[in-house]
Amino acid sequence: xxxxxxxxxxxxxVVVAGxxxxxxxxxxxxxxxxxxxxRALGDKVPPDVIEQWKANHGYDKPLWPWQAAxxxxxxxxxxxVTFDFGRSDADDAPIVDRIRRGIGPSLVLSVPMxxxxxxxxxxxxxxxxxxxxxxxxxxxxxxxxxxxxxxxxLYIIGAQYVVAKLLHWFPISGFDPAPxxxxxxxxxxVLVGVLTGFGGDVRFYRTVFVEETSRDYVRTARAKGCGEGxxxxxxxxxxxxxxxxxxxxxxxxxxxxxxxxxxxxxGIPGLGSITVDAINGNDFSTLRTMVFIFSLLFVVGQxxxxxxxxxxxxxxRLE
Amino acid sequence: xxxxxxxxxxxTRFPFSGRRVPIVDDVTLSVGRGQVLALVGESGCxxxxxxxxxxxxxxxxxxxxxxxxxxxxxxxxxxxxxxRQIRGHEIAMIFQEPMTSLNPVTTVGAQVVEAIxxxxxxxxxxxxxxxxxxxxxxxxxxxEARLDAYPxxxxxxxxxRVMIAMALSTRPKVLIADEPSTALDVTIQAQLLELLRQIxxxxxxxxxxxxxxxxxxxxxxxxxxxxxxxxxxxxxTREEVLGSARHPYTTGLLRSIPALAPRGExxxxxxxxxxxPDQWPEGCxxxxxxxxxxxxxxxxxxxxxxxxxxxxxxxxxxxxxxAG
Numbered sequence: 001x002x003x004x005x006x007x008x009x010x011x012x013x014v015v016v017a018g019x020x021x022x023x024x025x026x027x028x029x030x031x032x033x034x035x036x037x038x039r040a041l042g043d044k045v046p047p048d049v050i051e052q053w054k055a056n057h058g059y060d061k062p063l064w065p066w067q068a069a070x071x072x073x074x075x076x077x078x079x080x081v082t083f084d085f086g087r088s089d090a091d092d093a094p095i096v097d098r099i100r101r102g103i104g105p106s107l108v109l110s111v112p113m114x115x116x117x118x119x120x121x122x123x124x125x126x127x128x129x130x131x132x133x134x135x136x137x138x139x140x141x142x143x144x145x146x147x148x149x150x151x152x153x154l155y156i157i158g159a160q161y162v163v164a165k166l167l168h169w170f171p172i173s174g175f176d177p178a179p180x181x182x183x184x185x186x187x188x189x190v191l192v193g194v195l196t197g198f199g200g201d202v203r204f205y206r207t208v209f210v211e212e213t214s215r216d217y218v219r220t221a222r223a224k225g226c227g228e229g230x231x232x233x234x235x236x237x238x239x240x241x242x243x244x245x246x247x248x249x250x251x252x253x254x255x256x257x258x259x260x261x262x263x264x265x266x267g268i269p270g271l272g273s274i275t276v277d278a279i280n281g282n283d284f285s286t287l288r289t290m291v292f293i294f295s296l297l298f299v300v301g302q303x304x305x306x307x308x309x310x311x312x313x314x315x316x317r318l319e
Numbered sequence: 320x321x322x323x324x325x326x327x328x329x330x331t332r333f334p335f336s337g338r339r340v341p342i343v344d345d346v347t348l349s350v351g352r353g354q355v356l357a358l359v360g361e362s363g364c365x366x367x368x369x370x371x372x373x374x375x376x377x378x379x380x381x382x383x384x385x386x387x388x389x390x391x392x393x394x395x396x397x398x399x400x401x402x403r404q405i406r407g408h409e410i411a412m413i414f415q416e417p418m419t420s421l422n423p424v425t426t427v428g429a430q431v432v433e434a435i436x437x438x439x440x441x442x443x444x445x446x447x448x449x450x451x452x453x454x455x456x457x458x459x460x461x462x463e464a465r466l467d468a469y470p471x472x473x474x475x476x477x478x479x480r481v482m483i484a485m486a487l488s489t490r491p492k493v494l495i496a497d498e499p500s501t502a503l504d505v506t507i508q509a510q511l512l513e514l515l516r517q518i519x520x521x522x523x524x525x526x527x528x529x530x531x532x533x534x535x536x537x538x539x540x541x542x543x544x545x546x547x548x549x550x551x552x553x554x555x556t557r558e559e560v561l562g563s564a565r566h567p568y569t570t571g572l573l574r575s576i577p578a579l580a581p582r583g584e585x586x587x588x589x590x591x592x593x594x595x596p597d598q599w600p601e602g603c604x605x606x607x608x609x610x611x612x613x614x615x616x617x618x619x620x621x622x623x624x625x626x627x628x629x630x631x632x633x634x635x636x637x638x639x640x641x642a643g
Binding site: 133215216217219220221222223224225226227235238239242312313314315 | 374376379400403404405406407408411412414416419420421422423424425433434437438469471482485486
């Protein structure tokens with residue numbers, strides 16, 4: 001197992017290096033550093049100001065290794081790999097500080113959303129799978145497909161209008177980390193996040209569970225006198241967890257990155273907002289940092305999925 | 320002979336091209352205490368469905384009619400919760416596919432413990448001890464260690480032994496064994512049949528053995544019922560059915576077995592194939608393939624004619640012979 005994980009980490013390094021190279025090509029080879037500077041400073045600035053800005057941000061070096069030993073490509077890799085992310089192109093704030101401040105709000109939003117979504121998804125899926133091929137199941141399909149078909153933007157705006165503006169139950173947007181009020185700010189985004197996610201989850205989990213109920217071991221369980229409830233909660237759930245894990249474990253690393261749309265619409269200063277602001281503000285140095293972190297988390301998630309397989313399925317051996 | 324399990328007029332219907340077709344049609348059986356009744360027939364003739372119907376485990380959208388008696392008590396209309404107390408407790412069942420019949424992510428020991436604890440109020444360590452004894456009883460080497468094995472770590476023969484241990488765990492009155500040895504290789508088959516025979520001798524349990532293998536029937540059974548296209552067409556003691564079969568289908572089957580066929584002759588075959596359930600003829604379902612078919616066969620369902628107290632045949636030709 002250790003050898004397997006080491007090999008997977010080696011693959012992961014290749015993936016992340018590929019992402020970094022692609023980022024470099026897109027941000028610095030396709031877009032000229034002069035353009036980046038002009039976007040940050042405006043069009044009508046003298047050339048010496050631009051040169052000064054590039055020097056401050058370390059963008060004044062030649063791009064490629066064959067042009068000079070001290071070049072932008074090596075610099076890009078060195079900075080990312082050593083987590084020396086530098087300063088934002090937009091406002092010169094240190095990127096590391098900003099990430100450190102953003103992780104907290106992202107986690108307090110994404111962890112409850114993930115836990116509630118997973119619990120609701122599995123429970124509802126077991127429920128409709130238990131009542132498979134009845135009206136309850138059909139109604140479940142209708143509700144799930146409806147929930148999946150509506151855009152997240154409609155949920156956000158609808159919730160803000162009805163729940164916040166008309167009913168005044170929760171603030172429209174904003175964030176305050178104080179423990180006694182934080183839940184008021186999180187209730188709506190969590191609800192919207194769960195609503196947008198559960199349709200697809202329930203459909204997927206239901207398919208998994210229904211497939212399991214037709215297996216021979218379920219027939220054996222019935223023949224030994226097992227009740228349907230116990231069959232669902234013990235035999236089927238345990239076997240169904242194997243495919244479900246892929247989806248779930250892969251999502252765990254992204255709890256740190258938060259949700260782009262929810263955070264920016266509800267004004268939660270998490271990593272998702274930082275990313276959206278970076279995109280809107282032509283903040284290349286922040287954006288490349290976020291993409292790099294996403295890719296690292298993705299690789300970690302992939303390895304976690306494989307390891308978790310071997311934990312729930314005794315047939316899986318990592319070699 | 321006191322019957323432990325009696326089945327009367329068991330009929331299981333499934334929708335088939337717009338009609339509800341009886342896949343199992345008016346099946347009547349009885350298994351005596353300490354007896355082995357073999358239910359024989361080709362694949363798809365309804366043997367397994369008969370077994371599932373007895374336990375009311377027929378998958379949707381099937382429906383079951385008829386009377387099932389266990390020790391004289393009618394069980395076919397019991398509420399589900401009481402039926403569950405009978406399944407695995409008074410009537411246990413083992414299946415054809417040992418490879419897939421055990422839960423792959425749970426240890427085999429835990430699965431036997433579950434079977435015990437579903438029906439008896441015993442603590443886990445005690446149930447585990449009983450599971451270990453059962454493993455020893457069914458010939459699983461090193462039972463203590465095997466309790467913690469997962470199904471994929473055991474061979475097919477061992478898995479089937481686990482299934483048998485699970486079935487025996489609550490000392491059922493009846494064991495339904497649905498092709499218990501078919502998926503295993505020949506030497507393992509022989510060991511398994513020997514095990515079943517020994518268990519049956521030791522416990523006095525009644526066994527309903529479902530098989531298509533007449534060799535197995537010869538080894539193990541006391542009585543034999545032959546099924547064709549959902550109906551029982553001949554039944555009797557093993558000697559009567561294997562030694563002096565009268566139904567053209569049974570005689571055809573027996574002549575097609577190398578070990579039983581006369582030496583030096585070409586093996587016989589029954590012409591044609593078993594029709595699918597929506598194309599079953601009105602009268603005798605074997606009529607289209609039968610060399611002795613005559614006028615009434617395609618129209619009227621043959622009633623059983625008794626050849627002895629135990630030997631009954633459903634065939635117009637045999638009935639006419641007896642009459643005249």
